[in-house]
Amino acid sequence: MAFLAEIFRQSPEIALFLSLALGYWIGKFQFGKFQLGGVAGSLLAAVLISQVGVQIDNGIKSVLFALFIYAVGFESGPQFFRSLGRQSIREIVMAVVLAISGLATVVVLAKIMGLDKGIAAGIAAGGLTQSAIIGTAGSAIEKLGLAADEAQRLQANVAIGYAVTYIFGSFGAIIVCVNILPWFMKRGIRDDALKAEAEMLKGAHVYGVGEAPALPELVGRVYRIGKAAGKSVGEAEALATGGAVTIERIKRDGKIIGVEAGTTLQADDLVLIVGRRSGVVGLEDRLGSEVIGGEGLELVVTTRDIAVRGKEFVDRTVAQIISASSELRHGIYVLAVTRGGSKLDLTNDTVIKAGDIVTVHGVQEDLQRLASRVGPAIIPSDKTDFVFHGLGVAIGLLVGLAVVRIGSIPLTLGSGGGALMAGLVFGWYRSRNMTLGNMPTAASTLLRDLGLAGFVAVVGLQSGQQAVQTIMQSGLSIFAAGVVVTILPLILTMLVGRYVLRYDNVAVFAGALTGSRSANPAFGEILDKAGNSVPTTSFAITYALANVFLTLLGPLVVAFV
Numbered sequence: 001m002a003f004l005a006e007i008f009r010q011s012p013e014i015a016l017f018l019s020l021a022l023g024y025w026i027g028k029f030q031f032g033k034f035q036l037g038g039v040a041g042s043l044l045a046a047v048l049i050s051q052v053g054v055q056i057d058n059g060i061k062s063v064l065f066a067l068f069i070y071a072v073g074f075e076s077g078p079q080f081f082r083s084l085g086r087q088s089i090r091e092i093v094m095a096v097v098l099a100i101s102g103l104a105t106v107v108v109l110a111k112i113m114g115l116d117k118g119i120a121a122g123i124a125a126g127g128l129t130q131s132a133i134i135g136t137a138g139s140a141i142e143k144l145g146l147a148a149d150e151a152q153r154l155q156a157n158v159a160i161g162y163a164v165t166y167i168f169g170s171f172g173a174i175i176v177c178v179n180i181l182p183w184f185m186k187r188g189i190r191d192d193a194l195k196a197e198a199e200m201l202k203g204a205h206v207y208g209v210g211e212a213p214a215l216p217e218l219v220g221r222v223y224r225i226g227k228a229a230g231k232s233v234g235e236a237e238a239l240a241t242g243g244a245v246t247i248e249r250i251k252r253d254g255k256i257i258g259v260e261a262g263t264t265l266q267a268d269d270l271v272l273i274v275g276r277r278s279g280v281v282g283l284e285d286r287l288g289s290e291v292i293g294g295e296g297l298e299l300v301v302t303t304r305d306i307a308v309r310g311k312e313f314v315d316r317t318v319a320q321i322i323s324a325s326s327e328l329r330h331g332i333y334v335l336a337v338t339r340g341g342s343k344l345d346l347t348n349d350t351v352i353k354a355g356d357i358v359t360v361h362g363v364q365e366d367l368q369r370l371a372s373r374v375g376p377a378i379i380p381s382d383k384t385d386f387v388f389h390g391l392g393v394a395i396g397l398l399v400g401l402a403v404v405r406i407g408s409i410p411l412t413l414g415s416g417g418g419a420l421m422a423g424l425v426f427g428w429y430r431s432r433n434m435t436l437g438n439m440p441t442a443a444s445t446l447l448r449d450l451g452l453a454g455f456v457a458v459v460g461l462q463s464g465q466q467a468v469q470t471i472m473q474s475g476l477s478i479f480a481a482g483v484v485v486t487i488l489p490l491i492l493t494m495l496v497g498r499y500v501l502r503y504d505n506v507a508v509f510a511g512a513l514t515g516s517r518s519a520n521p522a523f524g525e526i527l528d529k530a531g532n533s534v535p536t537t538s539f540a541i542t543y544a545l546a547n548v549f550l551t552l553l554g555p556l557v558v559a560f561v
Helices: 002-010 012-027 037-050 058-083 086-113 117-127 132-142 148-185 189-201 233-237 318-324 364-374 386-401 414-432 441-474 477-499 506-516 520-530 536-549 553-560
Strands: 218-225 245-252 255-257 270-276 288-291 301-307 333-339 357-363 404-406 409-411
Touching: 002 012, 012 037, 012 441, 037 148, 037 441, 037 520, 058 386, 058 414, 058 441, 058 520, 058 536, 086 117, 086 477, 086 506, 086 536, 086 553, 117 132, 117 148, 117 477, 117 553, 132 148, 132 553, 148 441, 148 477, 148 506, 148 520, 189 506, 189 520, 233 245, 301 364, 357 364, 386 414, 414 536, 441 520, 477 506, 506 520, 506 536, 520 536
Parallel strands: none
Antiparallel strands: 218 270, 218 288, 245 255, 245 270, 301 357, 333 357, 404 409
8 A cells, every 4th residue: 555655755746547447447347227337437447446545735636627518518519509598497497496495405404413513504505516615605704703713623524525425426426317217217328319409409419430321312423325325415414304413434445424404415425424313323214324333423422510601691591592503503412401409490481600611522623613602611620729729618617707796796607617618718719710719529539538536546645544534533434414415405406497497308408417516526427328418508598507506605605404
């Protein structure tokens, strides 16, 4: 043990990464339908490792959490701002219910168990994992007019209650939100997350890495001209009745020739036709026989996103754009139009706005011609725009430093709340200006996973030894009280959410429940289970409110106990 303690003293980061490795290994084990997951596993591993004795800088925890919460906000910014309004009332009620039930639970337990104001406030801070309660409760104790030594004793008890209950405060929220809630709802988080995502995508399917449709919408075919001999390219393209097609290549007498709308097709010409499958397939009776392929007719087609900027396309309906730009559309196939990350239903009356993203398919020359008039093409890149995101995190942390006082009670978003707000705003701005702020999905996933698991591991390394020692010295009564404060308000809020607020989507419900308790480790597990960002919008709303409501519990506990 002394050997390990010396290693961790010289290099505490070893303890951090060892906690992550062991934690994710532990998190893989499944007991029936119960599984800890990597975040809870990292917390448990860190508590075990902390018994050796680890001193790790508090700034590491702050940095890791800021990265996690900023990435979450950035991914969810567009959806978050679309969701604000009357539909957010349920999330507001959730946050209020949990804060009130948490306060009532702490006060009742303190009365029953004879706890003093300091221990009670510490249990509230740890059981509800709201560290700001330590500060607000300490300030309230100072104003009670007690003797100096008595005030110091109560303030020390706040820290003791917090240390004993904080570990289970994080762990218990994971149990309730990730395991009990899906069992209670009789549905899985992943299934409902996919259902909600499908509704947002309006039927569009998002393919994963290595996936492709067996029947692609856009295809190419090679035909040998027979019945269409003597017709121009434009006339031949018009023969397709099932969907738009274009002739992209013509091979005549073994040579590739130029393609113009007025080019006359001759018998035995080989033509490459590209277009929607319904139009390309089955043209034998109008063009000629289909052949397997032809050397030199190979063509690379590209799918590209283009941001609408051109004045001739902004604030005009789809019908107006089509009628005014028929020559521009040759060889271009529109797959989707999105606004703020949400797919639009395209009808003749749909108005295109500046910043809308048009997903188009075609050959490179056609796409360049389109981009020159419509707006810049968004080129996929594996590079992260650190100018954009570095500024975003810095602004968020600055916002988190701001403190607003209501009487003697300081209210602040903190570094986590500030980083979340900045992530939401910068994510929304990125959705309106897609040429800025690139962050590949893999990079965002790394920030989320490493940030949250690392943050939780540091908490375990910092608090684990003291919590275990305090439990051994003081018995299990404080710990048991913390368990009740952690579990009971979550269960009561869950029942209100289900039977009063009528949440029916487990993924959205889980996000709101974890946010109302500012339960970041539990939220990380929910994101992992969901596999997408569906839970984030409800989490972001309740999380912002919980930072305020739960912080207010400090002086309220001191007043009522």
